[in-house]
Amino acid sequence: MLAELHVTPAWYLVLGAVIFGIGAVGLLVRRNPLVMFMCIELMLNAVTLTFVTFARMLDDVGGQATVVFVLVVAAAEVVVGLGIIVALMRKRPEATADDVALLEG
Amino acid sequence: MVEVAVFAVAAAACLAGAIGVVASRNPVHAALSLVGTLFGIAVLFVAQNANFLAAVQVIVYAGAIVVLFLFVIMFLGVDVAEDLRVEPLGRGQRVAAVVLGLGIVGLVLLALNDADWSVTGIPSVVGPLSGEGPDINVLSEAIFTRYVFAFELTSVLLVIAVVGAVLLARRTRPSEEIVDPGQEQREAEITEQITKAAMQAYGLEYKPGARPPGNGDEEAADEAETEEVKA
Numbered sequence: 473m474l475a476e477l478h479v480t481p482a483w484y485l486v487l488g489a490v491i492f493g494i495g496a497v498g499l500l501v502r503r504n505p506l507v508m509f510m511c512i513e514l515m516l517n518a519v520t521l522t523f524v525t526f527a528r529m530l531d532d533v534g535g536q537a538t539v540v541f542v543l544v545v546a547a548a549e550v551v552v553g554l555g556i557i558v559a560l561m562r563k564r565p566e567a568t569a570d571d572v573a574l575l576e577g
Numbered sequence: 578m579v580e581v582a583v584f585a586v587a588a589a590a591c592l593a594g595a596i597g598v599v600a601s602r603n604p605v606h607a608a609l610s611l612v613g614t615l616f617g618i619a620v621l622f623v624a625q626n627a628n629f630l631a632a633v634q635v636i637v638y639a640g641a642i643v644v645l646f647l648f649v650i651m652f653l654g655v656d657v658a659e660d661l662r663v664e665p666l667g668r669g670q671r672v673a674a675v676v677l678g679l680g681i682v683g684l685v686l687l688a689l690n691d692a693d694w695s696v697t698g699i700p701s702v703v704g705p706l707s708g709e710g711p712d713i714n715v716l717s718e719a720i721f722t723r724y725v726f727a728f729e730l731t732s733v734l735l736v737i738a739v740v741g742a743v744l745l746a747r748r749t750r751p752s753e754e755i756v757d758p759g760q761e762q763r764e765a766e767i768t769e770q771i772t773k774a775a776m777q778a779y780g781l782e783y784k785p786g787a788r789p790p791g792n793g794d795e796e797a798a799d800e801a802e803t804e805e806v807k808a
Contacts, residue, residue, distance in 0.1 A: 479584045482689055484621060487588050489685035491595050491614070497678030498599035501671055504659060506604050506650060510611050513642065514595050517618050520634075527706055528625045529694075533719045534703035536712070539630055540720060543637055544731040548738035550642050554649050555745035561653045 484525040492518035503568040505557050509550070516546050583624050590617035602658040608646045615639050626706075629713040 495514030502508050520539045527535025556575070560567050563574050590613050597610025615638040622631035650656050703723060708715045720728050773783045 477578075477581050479580045479624075482694075483584060483588075484625070485689055486686060487591065487621075489682050489689070491591055492685075493678045493682035494592075494595040494599055496681055497674050498595075500674035500677065501599065504604060504655075506646065506655070507598065507601075507607050510598050510607055510646065513611060513638075514598055514614060517615060517638070520630075521618050521621060524622055524625050524627045524630060527627070531706050532703055533706045533715050536627055536630055536706065536716050537703065537719045537724055539627075540633070540716070541724075541727060541731060543633060544735065547637060547642065548734050550645060551738045551742045552745070554645060555742040558649060558653065559745050561655060565653065565655060 481525050481529045485522060488518045488522040488525070490518075491515075491521070503570070505560065505567070505569050505572075508569060509553055509557065513546070513550075516542065580624060583620065587617040587620040587624070590614070590620070600661075602661055603656060604650050605647065605656045608643055608650065611646070612639050612643050615643070626712055628711065629716055 492515050495511045495518060498511035498514065499508050502511065520542050523535045523539045523542070525535075527533065527539075556572075560572060560575055564571055567574065594610045594613030594615075594617060597613065598607045601607040601610060615634060619631040619634040619639075622628075622634060703719055704715065706712065706715055776783045
């Protein structure tokens with residue numbers, strides 16, 4: 473029975489959905505801005521996995537090209553986001569996501 | 578059979594890493610769990626013939642982004658375990674978050690279950706993936722022809738991000754903008770001179786090193802005046 477089992481694209485899509493859900497729950501549950509940021513990375517990766525799967529399913533290179541741009545945007549996002557977190561944590565090392573208002577002014 | 582095994586191992590790494598990111602008390606452990614997820618997804622990319630993207634995934638994500646995360650954690654010194662039992666928004670918030678997460682997953686699974694997998698419309702709008710040569714040839718042709726404008730825009734985006742990061746990371750307190758190493762010493766000398774002059778003007782004996790409680794000459798003069806009145 474196992475020998476007849478084939479990995480269909482739906483498996484990848486389900487895995488992507490589950491990783492996205494875990495990332496979303498982490499983003500809502502955690503308060504440490506660094507960990508929340510890692511959860512955003514999880515969600516981005518789940519979506520890139522979905523893009524690659526659809527690129528293979530539809531035999532379309534557009535999905536993989538989109539993933540390249542998602543990677544670039546993720547890199548830029550991490551640079552700016554970590555800059556904000558450094559500026560926040562410098563003011564208050566135990567800062568949580570509730571303390572972003574400290575950066576005002 | 579082999580592909581099932583590869584998928585199972587990679588998916589297990591992905592899910593274990595994802596749960597580790599969410600459940601780790603220590604941010605360093607969360608970052609290392611994130612590496613597990615990223616590697617698992619890179620393996621799944623290879624399994625789907627996206628070899629170039631798998632390499633980029635490992636280089637950019639595991640090699641640059643996670644290292645940047647760890648660098649910030651170490652730089653800020655926040656690598657301490659936090660107490661996950663503290664729930665500032667009450668117990669309901671966590672329950673609601675889990676329900677919402679299950680809702681997202683459930684809706685996607687429902688949509689997948691109902692999906693009609695036959696392709697409607699034109700397949701391969703941008704171009705077929707299964708062309709001649711490896712996937713990197715097909716991908717680079719698409720990026721440097723059809724998406725060349727977007728590709729150039731990403732360079733602008735990266736420059737903006739770097740400038741923004743420099744601006745954010747800079748200390749912006751105006752008192753520290755001009756760093757003058759000898760400033761404090763000179764200020765002390767000037768204060769001493771003024772104090773000496775003021776006390777001599779009132780005919781008082783000046784002891785070097787004895788600074789008045791205030792900083793300015795006015796306070797010193799006031800103090801000297803009161804002492805003179807007492808005398």
